[in-house]
Amino acid sequence: MISTLLAMQMDWALVLEKFLLIVVVVSVSLGFAMYSTYAERKVAAALQDRSGPNRFGWFGLLQPIADAIKLFSKEDIIPNKANKVLFVMGPGLAMLAALMTSAVIPWGDKVVLGGREISLQIADLNIGMLYVFAVVALGVYGVMIGGWSSNNKFSLLAAIRGASQNISYELAMGLSLIALLFVTGSLSLKDIVVGQQTNGWNILYQPLGFLIFIVCAFAECNRTPFDLPEAENELNFGYHQEYSSMKLGFYLFAEYINMFISSVIMATLYFGGYDIPFFNEAASSLHPNILALMGFGALMAKTVFFVFVFMWVRWTIPRFRYDQLMNLGWKSLIPLALFNMLITGAVVLYLQNGWPKF
Amino acid sequence: MDKTQFMFWFLSALAVFSSLMVITRKNPVYSVLFLIITFFAISGHYVLMNAQFLAIVNIIVYAGAIMVLFLFVLMLMNLNKESEQQKNKYLLWSGAIAGGMLMVIMIAALNTTEPAVISQPGAGQIGLIKNLGTKLFTEYVVPFEISSILFLSAMVGAVVLGKKGD
Structure with missing residues (x-):
């Protein structure tokens, strides 16, 4: 099986390049989504004349990380x-x-x-x-x-x-x-x-x-x-x-x-x-x-x-x-x-x- | 075994396995999900034959729309053990005989024909959207238009059936 896979003529540089690109794109999407949750609350706060998350980190910038820790550590039912x-x-x-x-x-x-x-x-x-x-x-x-x-x-x-x-x-x-x-x-x-x-x-x-x-x-x-x-x-x-x-x-x-x-x-x-x-x-x-x-x-x-x-x-x-x-x-x-x-x-x-x- | 062959055998095995799962699962929701996997495997075969347009349309129409409606109906029907009908023994036998006869005929028919010559994997051009469009609107324009009228009549029929209650 492995030898079959190795025997296939593949352009390994291309595979590596695409793999890295996929990793980068997925991480960028995830990071962007993470900070969208922060931005959403800040936008909501601005539209409703509040100040939004501002406790954790500078201007509340670490808030998404706090949310992630909260979600991960909750009981999974x-x-x-x-x-x-x-x-x-x-x-x-x-x-x-x-x-x-x-x-x-x-x-x-x-x-x-x-x-x-x-x-x-x-x-x-x-x-x-x-x-x-x-x-x-x-x-x-x-x-x-x-x-x-x-x-x-x-x-x-x-x-x-x-x-x-x-x-x-x-x-x-x-x-x-x-x-x-x-x-x-x-x-x-x-x-x-x-x-x-x-x-x-x-x-x-x-x-x-x-x-x-x-x-x-x-x-x-x-x-x-x-x-x-x-x-x-x-x-x-x-x-x-x-x-x-x-x-x-x-x-x-x-x-x-x-x-x-x-x-x-x-x-x-x-x-x-x-x-x-x-x-x-x-x-x-x-x-x-x-x-x-x-x-x-x-x-x-x-x-x-x-x-x-x-x-x-x-x-x-x-x-x-x-x-x-x-x-x-x-x-x-x-x-x-x-x-x-x-x-x-x-x-x-x-x-x-x-x-x-x- | 090169890449194409490997992919071909992998996709074929996946298609056969998931279609077997479709008919053997007790829970119809699982059957629908396995049918979706089958469609993906078949789309993979289209991609191997360089028919990308057919592959993606297969996914949009079957996996994306028709199977959603199947799931829709199954979820609303709420199938469970109590509501399942007792199967008739004679029905089972007649089904087995009819299916067996179909299989015998298929084997007999396929046994005598020459194996079809399929274009080299990855070399066919007809499945690309440009070539397919040109062919459909020049050589096969009459059957194409007739099938579109068939679709239109089906749509009108569905609207008429839906309006019956009012």
Whole structure:
């Protein structure tokens, strides 16, 4: 077995490079999610005229670490009547789906290390956007399995709400992405970013599509105003009601990672990704490593802004009622997305072929 | 054994094992979860044949949407031991005979045919989204449009059934 594996002709340098990249990307996602919890409380505090966490560390900066210690050291309870295997699997699936998306995101251009060009993207799939879409679609299993295996009617109701909400909003999201595809002409996220560097950001061509996408992203992340699966006044605490200790922590953490990843995706698809605004990367004489670092910084700045929007909305807008949520998804967003798709398609065809001659 | 062969055998074993688990599990929720693993294994085969678009669409449509609805129904039905129907003995026998006959026919049919020549692993181009789109909208445009009308009629049917109560 081992000899078989060794005999395979593999480019071990490439394997090592990708492995390191995966470790870095996952740690960055986790670290970002950790400090999002801190930022969320600080933003909430600012919006409600409080001071937020300020006891542990300078300005309360060590608060996430205190939270992690608290969650890890709590008693881990598995209910007697729960399905034990699935109960443990639920938070794991939620985490897995949250972290898998980062594989196709171009985090920057390339870095040169010792004469070797390293692309800051784990995998440049030619169907990158569909991959993101598939992983988002899988994200619902964590909620469903966790909710069902708890053997609690509130959890089950929340799981079913979560699943129907995700499926409904995926449709509008997919339709808004199709319109974006007409503009970019490629499904690879790398190509989309490179295209935006030359032609300008996609938000200029797809403002309506972006609006639909951001609403659907809120719904897919189960964030307020769409946090129906965890509506505490109707369902106690939603699908993770029976969870305690780090299993609960994983669910909460997965939500923050999802928020981070969807902010990165929005920045990549509509706001130029690692493109630095008002700066011509191709013509600059800077070292590629410095350029890559600046690009990564630009991507992170855009991401931080979108994460802030997520928090801003959460502490400003109240939750929808369930029928309002479904009406918005099926009767407003999907027709709007179809309309956007039709207009975009017509304009793209006109620009390519000119006015049709009869 | 090179990389592709290793992956092929691994994915095939995974697919066969998980489909066996689908039909042998008592708890239908486990069956659905194993069916999802089967879909992933089949998508892996598509990737080996360089059909990335088919692989990802297989996951989006089957694992991401249809299986969610399966789980949905199973969770609402709340299947347990008491509500399980007693199985009819004759039904069991007729099922075994019908299935056995199907297997005999399959073996007979597959035994005489020439083994299909599949394109070299990783070399096929038809599964890539650009080639597939071009083929679908030029050579196979009529069957494609007919199947889309079929989907539309299914959708209208579902809406009509859903509206019956009002």
